[in-house]
Amino acid sequence: MEKALLIGIITQNQPENIAIESINELEFLALTAGAETKKKVLQKMLKKNSKSFIGKGKINEVKDFLESEKIDVVIFDDELSPSQLRNIERILNCKILDRTNLILDIFAFRASTAYSRTQVELAQYQYLLPRLTNLWTHLSKQKGGIGMKGPGEKEIETDRRVIRKKISLLKSQLKKIDIQMETQRKKRKDMIRVSLVGYTNVGKSTLMNIISKSKVLAENKLFATLDTKMKKVVINNTPFLLSDTVGFIRKLPTQLVESFKSTLDEVRESDILIHVVDISNPNFEEHMKSVNKTLKELSALEKPQIIVFNKIDLFSYTKKESDDLSEWGFENYDLAYWEKTWMKKTNNNSVFISALNKKTLNKFKDLLYKKVCEAQSIRYPYKKITY
Ligand SMILES: Nc1nc2c(ncn2[C@@H]2O[C@H](COP(=O)(O)OP(=O)(O)OP(=O)(O)O)[C@@H](O)[C@H]2O)c(=O)[nH]1
Ligand SMILES: [Mg+2]
Known part of the structure; x- marks a missing residue:
């Protein structure tokens, strides 16, 4: 395994907690790509240095470290401009990658x-x-x-x-290929189409497999799914098409969103989106924002959404003692709190489930069925639907 050193920055737009989570995620990305992280460097800055991304002193510190340790690759947590890449390469004399580069690498490896x-x-x-x-x-x-x-x-x-x-x-x-896909999609036009969307590794494929009895690769790795998989599903005699697609991530390279335009067309043309969220991840709200940002780029944010808060079996929180008057943080809220908050925020269009637990899955199926019926009555207002 190659040995990596990771570099990120803390700025006004990216406060410390988010910078830390982002660099940890970069570590997971690096691992997925086949590199072991030896050191993480975070620098607080007013803004990115246009020449060397981080400050000059810091980059020299990194250089010293590279010389004393055996590091094969230095990875930056944001996309470097071509000139930054050139300058940094000159200073560090080592293989330099950025987040975009790394994500592209993983995609290339996963593309089947x-x-x-x-x-x-x-x-x-x-x-x-x-x-x-x-x-x-x-x-x-x-x-x-x-x-x-x-x-x-x-x-x-x-x-x-x-x-x-x-x-x-x-x-x-x-x-x-697009033309072929489009004709295929046209054939399916009469059916209600539902897409699973969400951050990478939240459990989209797992859910797809469980409710459609299909076999999509699901694993604890980033971007396990790249191609859209579609399956016909029937709940209470009501058929619809369910598709599982590529997961999103913060700072998703724009080149990827553009080239994956047709894979993402399925999302764009869906009637209903199931936004899957991993509630056991302390940064789930951050993740939801990134997903919504990409959905907005696809003009799909206005579609009816069900929010599925998944992995409740892994959820944990730190209970506060009644005499503890310190400020409440994310980790102090229990599941009941999140359930109440999000049910209200989404007008009851949320469910809290564990894809591994059948009981909670029924709640999800009920909500999905309700949404599909709604979509159908909008599409065919004169057709009588029997509930
Ligand atoms: N504990 C627990 N693990 C889960 C649950 N749902 C999914 N997982 C695990 O989470 C990991 C990721 O699941 P996937 O279904 O591959 O996630 P995905 O959203 O399709 O991910 P990508 O395709 O990589 O974007 C797998 O190891 C699953 O077994 C859950 O409810 N509880
Ligand atoms: Mg998947």
């Missing part, structure tokens, strides 16, 4: 169909294009070339041209 592979490849080339000069310096260094001059502009131009060509080729391939 020609379709998702094409989508990931497109996102990768789009990420690579403005950073090409950089890559070249990196390669020339590996070849033992002296100095940092890199290739002449002309050679870079050729490479850029090759990549641009590749990008347009991938785009036209995707277009072809």
Whole structure:
């Protein structure tokens, strides 16, 4: 396993608790990609340093650390600009990755169909294009070339041209697949369509498997699902289509959202969204915000939503003693509190379940059935529905 050092920043937009959770998540991403984290560095800053992301003194500290320990890769928790990447690489003389890069890597590894592979490849080339000069310096260094001059502009131009060509080729391939998918989707137009959405690793595929008796890969890893899986489900004689799709994450690379446009079309065209949340994660509200942000980008935020708070079996809280007058934190609220709060906030469109517990699942099925009937009566207002 490669050894990694992670770097993140604390700013006004990203307070300490969120920065910590974000860098811990980066550690999980790194592990998923195959790197073991040896050290995490967080720096408090007014804003990102335009040249070296973190401060100059801090980056020198990192450099000293790299020299004393055997670190293979330094990973930044935000996307680096091409010039930042170049500068930092020059200072640290080590393999540098950023969050986007790492997520793209995991996606590339996970992509198992020609379709998702094409989508990931497109996102990768789009990420690579403005950073090409950089890559070249990196390669020339590996070849033992002296100095940092890199290739002449002309050679870079050729490479850029090759990549641009590749990008347009991938785009036209995707277009072809899109047309096929669209015709398939049109065929299903009469049915009510329901999509499972949510942060990665919250249990979407597990739920899909349980209620549709299908076999989607579900595991304790980020982005286990990349392709949309669809299944016909029947509750109380009412059929509808249920689909499971790629999970979201904070700071999801824009290139990915763009290239996964067609995978995400299913979400865009759904009648109902089931937003699955892992309530055992102390940052679940943060996660919900990231998911809603992506849903907004897909113009899908206004769709009817059921919020499924999953993994209640793992939920824990610290009870406060009555003589303890310190401020209440997230960890002091019990499940009943969250249930009350969210039932109110969502007008009773929430359920609290454990995908592993059959009893709680019935509550979910009831709510889902109610929503499907509602969607149907909106779509076919004159058709009599028997409940
Ligand atoms: N304890 C507990 N674990 C759960 C529950 N639901 C799912 N899990 C576990 O959580 C992990 C992630 O589940 P998945 O179903 O793969 O999650 P996902 O949302 O599809 O994740 P991605 O496809 O990677 O975005 C797996 O190890 C599941 O076994 C639950 O209610 N309780
Ligand atoms: Mg999944």
